[in-house]
Amino acid sequence: MPESDISGVQDVTSPRVVAENLTKVFVTKRNAFGLPARRLTAVRGVSFELRQGEIYALVGGSGSGKSTVARLLTRLEKSDTGRVLVNGTDWTLLRRSALQKQRRAMQMVFQNPYASLDPTSMVVHLVGEPMIIHEKLARRDLDARVRALLDDVGLPSDSLHKYPHEFSGGQRQRLAIARALAADPDVIIADEAVSALDVSSQAKVLNLLLRLRRERSLTILFITHDLGVVRQVADRIGVLSEGELVEEAQADALFDEPTHEYTRTLLRSVPIMGRWR
Numbered sequence: 001m002p003e004s005d006i007s008g009v010q011d012v013t014s015p016r017v018v019a020e021n022l023t024k025v026f027v028t029k030r031n032a033f034g035l036p037a038r039r040l041t042a043v044r045g046v047s048f049e050l051r052q053g054e055i056y057a058l059v060g061g062s063g064s065g066k067s068t069v070a071r072l073l074t075r076l077e078k079s080d081t082g083r084v085l086v087n088g089t090d091w092t093l094l095r096r097s098a099l100q101k102q103r104r105a106m107q108m109v110f111q112n113p114y115a116s117l118d119p120t121s122m123v124v125h126l127v128g129e130p131m132i133i134h135e136k137l138a139r140r141d142l143d144a145r146v147r148a149l150l151d152d153v154g155l156p157s158d159s160l161h162k163y164p165h166e167f168s169g170g171q172r173q174r175l176a177i178a179r180a181l182a183a184d185p186d187v188i189i190a191d192e193a194v195s196a197l198d199v200s201s202q203a204k205v206l207n208l209l210l211r212l213r214r215e216r217s218l219t220i221l222f223i224t225h226d227l228g229v230v231r232q233v234a235d236r237i238g239v240l241s242e243g244e245l246v247e248e249a250q251a252d253a254l255f256d257e258p259t260h261e262y263t264r265t266l267l268r269s270v271p272i273m274g275r276w277r
């Protein structure tokens with residue numbers, strides 16, 4: 001029996017997430033009979049894997065299919081072809097209730113935390129909800145756990161009874177990250193998670209993600225149109241163009257020797273800067 005079966009611990013060399021041949025076609029227009037009149041292939045035959053503890057950046061211009069890939073991975077959207085393995089389980093085969101149980105493992109952080117965080121909910125509920133759902137945690141134990149999480153993401157732990165509008169943009173993104181962490185995920189998908197922030201807040205949130213990856217051995221899929229941001233954090237980079245993964249490489253190699261013309265075009269729009277990690 002392999003060692004991982006005895007300990008119950010995942011083999012750390014195995015991929016956390018495998019995306020295999022994902023395709024998504026949207027119907028963008030219907031005729032008078034409600035039948036599809038126009039289709040758009042947003043994602044075509046995309047395959048990649050997220051390895052345990054790595055930060056993988058998926059980059060591409062507007063409309064290249066980045067968010068659709070994220071929605072296919074998390075099964076917010078059903079793919080037309082392909083499968084998604086998370087910790088070895090094929091999520092495309094799961095029924096709704098089984099998927100609900102598995103969802104804990106892969107959490108999303110979105111670009112606009114104000115839109116993704118219910119403005120009428122207090123922090124204790126926003127951040128604590130995943131613990132109640134996934135762990136059936138009693139309310140009375142909630143405060144301490146939420147305080148600890150706030151502390152972990154660098155927010156004042158006495159913010160339990162505040163509302164999202166009482167925080168700055170960068171702080172709201174920390175709240176969104178705390179909420180994602182509350183589910184104790186193996187994987188975080190950060191979809192343009194720092195794009196709306198000013199440069200200094202961006203750097204702080206990126207540093208937070210790097211620290212969380214180190215401390216919690218998190219696997220992170222970092223989605224962005226901004227290759228400049230990616231250079232600071234990514235281990236590997238995949239480049240999406242018109243729904244296709246046209247290039248994939250170690251971050252340094254991609255910056256030093258891009259092979260695809262589309263990657264070179266993206267690189268030309270990146271200001272020259274030093275690495276700071």
Ligand SMILES: Nc1ncnc2c1ncn2[C@@H]1O[C@H](COP(=O)(O)OP(=O)(O)OP(=O)(O)O)[C@@H](O)[C@H]1O
Pocket residue numbers: 026027028040041042060061062063064065066067068069225
């Ligand atoms: N539900 C949908 N119905 C129809 N078309 C869609 C739908 N969702 C996305 N699309 C289209 O699919 C393509 C890819 O969209 P997607 O949002 O994945 O791109 P993106 O790379 O994340 O872009 P951006 O950076 O601008 O958010 C776009 O042309 C978009 O208009």
